[in-house]
Amino acid sequence: MLTQLTINNFAIVRELEIDFRNGMTAITGETGAGKSIAIDALGLCLGNRGEANMVRPGALRADLCARFSLVDAEMAANWLIEHQLDNQNECLLRRTISPDGRSRGFINGVSVPLSQLRELGTLLIQIHGQHAHQLLLDNTHQKSLLDAYSNQQELLAQMKKAWKTWHDSCQQLAVFQKEMQERESRQQLLEYHLKELSEFLPVQGEFEEIDQEYKQLANHGQFLSIGQTTTHILSENDDANVISLLNMAKNELTDLVALNPKFSELLDMLEEASIQVSEVSDEIKHYCDQYELDPNRLFELEQRISKQISLARKHHVSPEALPELFQQLLTEQEQIANQNEDCETLNEQVAIDHQKALACAERLHHVRLHYAQELSTLITNSMHQLSMPHGLFTIDVKFIPEQLQIDGACKIEFNVTTNPGQPHQALAKVASGGELSRIALAIQVITAKKMDTPALIFDEVDVGISGPTAAIVGKLLRELGESTQVMCVTHLPQVAGCGHHHFYVSKETNGVETETHMQLLDKKSRLQELARLLAGSEVTKNTLANAKELLAA
Structure with missing residues (x-):
């Protein structure tokens, strides 16, 4: 208190x-x-x-x-x-x-x-204001009054939780569907890129290999010229070549070994050098003899390298990274396909959560029906007490599943008739200002008795x-x-x-x-105040007597 x-x-x-x-x-x-x-x-x-x-x-x-x-x-x-x-x-x-x-x-x-x-x-x-009778005409406020009387806070909390779960599922689905539109656009782009890359089919390490081969074929003339010059120097120059000069040096060193055996190791080294130079010359000569320019292969390599560089620029990667990009796009395409399957799961979850919320709303509806009848009877009795002897108050509770909200799926309508022969209509259409005040007061007093405040x-x-x-x-x-x-x-x-x-x-x-x-x-001052309220101006013996009657009643 x-x-x-x-x-x-x-x-x-x-x-x-x-x-x-x-x-x-x-x-x-x-x-x-x-x-x-x-x-x-x-x-x-x-x-x-x-x-x-x-x-x-x-x-x-x-x-x-x-x-x-x-x-x-x-x-x-x-x-x-x-x-x-x-x-x-x-x-x-x-x-x-x-x-x-x-x-x-x-x-x-x-x-x-x-x-x-x-x-x-x-x-x-709880504060009940002087404009409560005006609020009484609002259907939402009428629902709040009925719920306050029924005092079903736990069920209302369950309804709120169930509705929020369903609402969250709907939001998740809406976000997913919006993202799905974006994914569909991305999927179309992926299909285009993957078709292009699939036709090219980049292979890991390929670019380095074909680039090297292309350089060799593109420089065919220079390669043969260098090779021929090298073999000429090593072995084919009749005037003087490396091998003939090494042989001359061996002959001289042989004579030196005859004079001093300690130079025999040097002679062996010179012999080995002569053999290696001869092998190098033979290998280069063999390669030059076998090496032929293949214009078709050169064109093929040129086209593939050009395409790979073009694709790499298009996707903002290096040519060497195209195979890895290809795999990444394939993986993304697969993930999008899996995510689209999730849409069905979300739709199913929305349906499940909706049914749970609807079931909770139905339970709340039946509770409201019960207490609406009870409250209608009490308010009708209070109307009779408050100088409306022919008054009849009812609460119409309709279940509208299509209008499921956080507080259920009920539409509440307070109806009243105050005079015999008068049709039973919505409170706003029938009650006068004074009648509305009395009905509002009756509801407030009755609901207050049921609340824990x-x-x-x-x-x-x-x-x-x-x-x-x-x-x-x-x-x-x-x-x-x-x-x-x-x-x-x-x-x-x-x-x-x-x-x-x-x-x-x-x-x-x-x-x-x-x-x-x-x-x-105190009692004396209270009598004076009640008398003032009764008289409106000058307090008389009569008004004081009436005030005493009010206190004694």
């Missing part, structure tokens, strides 16, 4: 500290006094959007703090433990706003993002209600306050008189500054 609210430099509040108690607390005040300022301040502590103009003029910042007891708030206590923000059985939500609009949020003194304030706030308190605030939800109906509304809120903490901002004396506690909001001005105050009324 909310135990204390501290407000500093917020709007026209300089400093305010309010202690709250169990039961129903009524909040009243004159028009323009700022009855909803405390609710607005609390909303900021719960993570609502803050603005620079909320800071009291001249102040350094607005500082707001809400203190909660966690004795009856198990879910909130568990949330704090989970996020390592627990502080025994108490929770402090604080919000500061600077004149430049910047704000900070704190949970038990620890700075946190506003999203965490909002998340925790939903577990601590330990504190409830009703901010002028009784707009459009008066007389005996207002007294019934007050009794409903007081009854609700017996089991949970209820705070109600109201302008109706019949509602305010039902409160266990009563705060009065007033505004004072000195001509320069304006301040809002909020005080807990």
Whole structure:
């Protein structure tokens, strides 16, 4: 429950500290006094959007703090433990706003993002605003109200998870299909390149070999000329050649060996040199005799080398790397073919995930059907209490699998008839403003009884209600306050008189500054305030007597 609210430099509040108690607390005040300022301040502590103009003029910042007891708030206590923000059985939500609009949020003194304030706030308190009857016309809000009443959070979480899984599968398939179009374009390009390379069929190491052969054939004349010159020098020159000169040297060295045997090794070396030179000469001569120019082979080599160089330039690789590129393109083509097969797998997964989400949506649909009947009966009974004796409220729940969403596949429609003979139609088409306010209030009170939230605030939800109906509304809120903490901002004396506690909001001005105050009324002051609400202006003995009756009721 909310135990204390501290407000500093917020709007026209300089400093305010309010202690709250169990039961129903009524909040009243004159028009323009700022009855909803405390609710607005609390909303900021719960993570609502803050603005620079909320800071009291001249102040350094607005500082707001809400203190909660966690004795009856198990879910909130568990949330704090989970996020390592627990502080025994108490929770402090604080919000500061600077004149430049910047704000900070704190949970038990620890700075946190506003999203965490909002998340925790939903577990601590529910605020029902004065425009709830307008929201009641929206089908999405109607679905939220039904789900709040059914309190099937686990099933809704399962639905959300199943839908997200299906949605993710659909996204994966969409991305895959988009990439598949790109792959198809790539596949066509690969087929063209591979056809070209397959016709050429590059072989590892081939370019080096044919390049060498081509150079030899292309330089045929130079090769023969050098070969012939070499053999001429080595053995065929009649005047002087290497072999004849070596033989002359051997003859001279033989005579030297006869004179000195130690030169015999040199003679052997010279003999060996003569043999090697003779072999070289014979080998070159044999090669030159056998070597013939093949113009066809030369042309063939020239064409293949030219094609290989052209293909290499086209693919931005060296000619030697063409065989490796060919294998890489073949591998890529195979991978694309395998990936296209994956499309079938993804399609199957999308279908499986869709069926799972649809099955979860069907379970949720049956739950909603059950609670729709239960809630319809309760709201109809409340309408009878709230001066609509012929009212009949029903909730139409349609299952539309083609419209599967994160919260299921149901379309929810609140229908009502308020008078005999009136057709049963959608709420927006039938109910008047006053009737809509009473129906909205009935729904809020009924759903609040089913929820685990330990504190409830009703901010002028009784707009459009008066007389005996207002007294019934007050009794409903007081009854609700017996089991949970209820705070109600109201302008109706019949509602305010039902409160266990009563705060009065007033505004004072000195001509320069304006301040809002909020005080807990004792019995005497409360009688005066109820009398003021009844009279509208001057308080009389009759209005005081009526006020006493309201308190005694």
